[in-house]
Amino acid sequence: MAQQIPSNCDPSLVEIAKQVCSKEGLDFESLTLHQTRGLLYYWCSTCAGTHPLTDLIISRKKKICTHCNTSIKLYATSNKFGKLRRTIFFAHLDRMVKR
Numbered sequence: 001m002a003q004q005i006p007s008n009c010d011p012s013l014v015e016i017a018k019q020v021c022s023k024e025g026l027d028f029e030s031l032t033l034h035q036t037r038g039l040l041y042y043w044c045s046t047c048a049g050t051h052p053l054t055d056l057i058i059s060r061k062k063k064i065c066t067h068c069n070t071s072i073k074l075y076a077t078s079n080k081f082g083k084l085r086r087t088i089f090f091a092h093l094d095r096m097v098k099r
């Protein structure tokens with residue numbers, strides 16, 4: 001199963017994404033690799049590449065790329081996956097705090 005999930009992605013992030021998707025009435029398993037990446041990854045213009053959301057941290061209310069310490073905007077895309085990705089990211093943070 002699950003060959004649509006990028007291999008270098010944290011399994012706990014995938015788990016969160018599945019929960020968020022099912023709340024939104026979206027079947028995570030039926031997403032394409034492209035869509036899955038859109039949910040689990042952010043684009044960093046300084047690194048000129050994508051990283052998993054787990055590589056993003058909150059510092060002084062800004063989202064920071066841990067690879068280059070640049071502030072990242074998660075709102076860049078206007079499609080529905082942009083909004084879902086924010087939800088997934090904050091659910092992930094929530095889990096980190098509670099751990």
Ligand SMILES: [Zn+2]
Pocket residue numbers: 044045046047048065066067068069070
């Ligand atoms: Zn970066």
